[in-house]
Amino acid sequence: MGRLLSSVEVSRLLGLREAKVRELARAGLCRPARRGRRYAFSFQDVVVLRAAKELVERHVPAARIRRALAALTAQLPEGRPLSGLRIFADGREVAVRDGGAAWQPATGQIVLDFAVDDLRRGVARLAGAAGAPCGAAGASGAPAEDARAAFEAALELEDLDPEAARDAYRRALALDPELVDARVNLGRILHEAGDAAEAARLYEEALARAPEDPIVHFNLALALEDVEDRERAIAHYRRALALDPDFADAHYNLAGLCELAGRNAEALRHYHAYKKLTEG
Template sequence: MRTHFTTREVARILDVSGARFRSCLRASLLSGGRHFTFQDLLLLKTTKGLLDAQVPIARIRKMLHSLKRQLPEDQQIWNVTIYADGRRVVVWDGTARWQPDSGQFLFDFEPRRMTRQLSLKQVIPPSPVMGLTADDWFELASELERQSPQEARHAYEEALKLDPQCAAAHINLGRLYQEARQFHRAEACYRAALQHAPEDALPHFNLGVLMEEIGQPEAAMKAYRDALSRDKSFSDAHYNLALLHEARGNKSDAIRHLRAAQKLRSPSRESPRKPPTAPRSGPSA
């Protein structure tokens, strides 16, 4: 399990220059060590968002000091959403929102809700302008995949908590689980992606690769055919289907799909036998 990241790795993940990284570091109250934990990375990403919203470093530091005192012992700063709302810095913990500078809670004063405004559960949740949004978590997960697959899985799971219909996150999480040989979880992710993006060929293809890996060739062939019914130009589905037909002695079908794959594929490209990555911009509903 990857537990630490270097300064260079964190700066690349945050997509900041050296000077900007040092500003994020000063604002976050973190020491300038050579290694950072995953939780440090989350805090630095939040401070970067606040700096991008023109919140001064001194104010961010003061706000974080106050927030540490305000949160209960079992809750950490990286477990809440911190974002800029105009000139205000607001914290959202899933139940209530407040200004950490003053400790003042923000309520919904709509007349018909006045009788319930003292209940924190009635507070309207904020738009996560500068907190970790589903897109933020997805982007972070994509950056973490090579360096720390376990943290990448966690980040995709966080993205799905905020956007359960994100088929790309389901697909990529499934691929990571498959690479970790957690096949039941991988299958659940792919089938969730199919629910939210049934016309996308990619989750069908990934499910086919998984079915092959766990020794279910019939299910794999069906999944590949389903992928091709959505995208006839999916060369990898043709190629994998050709190999399955060849293994079963169906030479004519094998030749047909192999020729289709060769026609669609560039000569220098090898056929991957593992699920590809889904982009965030792909179908999600």
């Protein structure tokens, strides 16, 4: 089981107010564990909350979201996680994509997702325009705007089809290997899909191009935690904090690792810093 996240960490990851995170949890849209009076969110909870956030922003009622998630859980084989699915709004209804199929779990109705197909075609056009193998695209003089267009397409696809988003980020990198944001986002998607080792490799490549970016150090540390390389994770959390001393989540994660390593004084210092930054 992966490390559980606090409401503050989830709010930062999803761009929500902490109060909104707690509100969505209280509405029954996920089932976080408890640490005393506080919620402790699993990766699966974060996946569901991210979907719930997007559905609420599309004005889908919370009760409808809750019913759809319950129906979806009942439809899936036992043990199948929601993290492999894409949950999105179809008008004011909840819809789900699994590979090439999309449907409304509450009714079973098939959904035709034209937006995904349009974006895929756009990425395919960019691939054709590059006209070079992935390994040679950067040397072929492909215009930077094509790489940026592939990157923008990937951003759109993340919310519709993560597999297509991965392909689009890879195309962007083929066109411009120096596009750090594409490397970081691809790493994040792969990490969310469970491939922490490949995510770590991508983050390390990103750091070779942007060594002073605290977010990349933080992301790499998260991936290293998941491949049980705790000492290197500690080093990158420390580097993230050297670059951004107010990075609350880095303080919290580093405190946990220091505690596991028996470095209690350092752990306590970072817990205090986290509390000061998040509670005032």
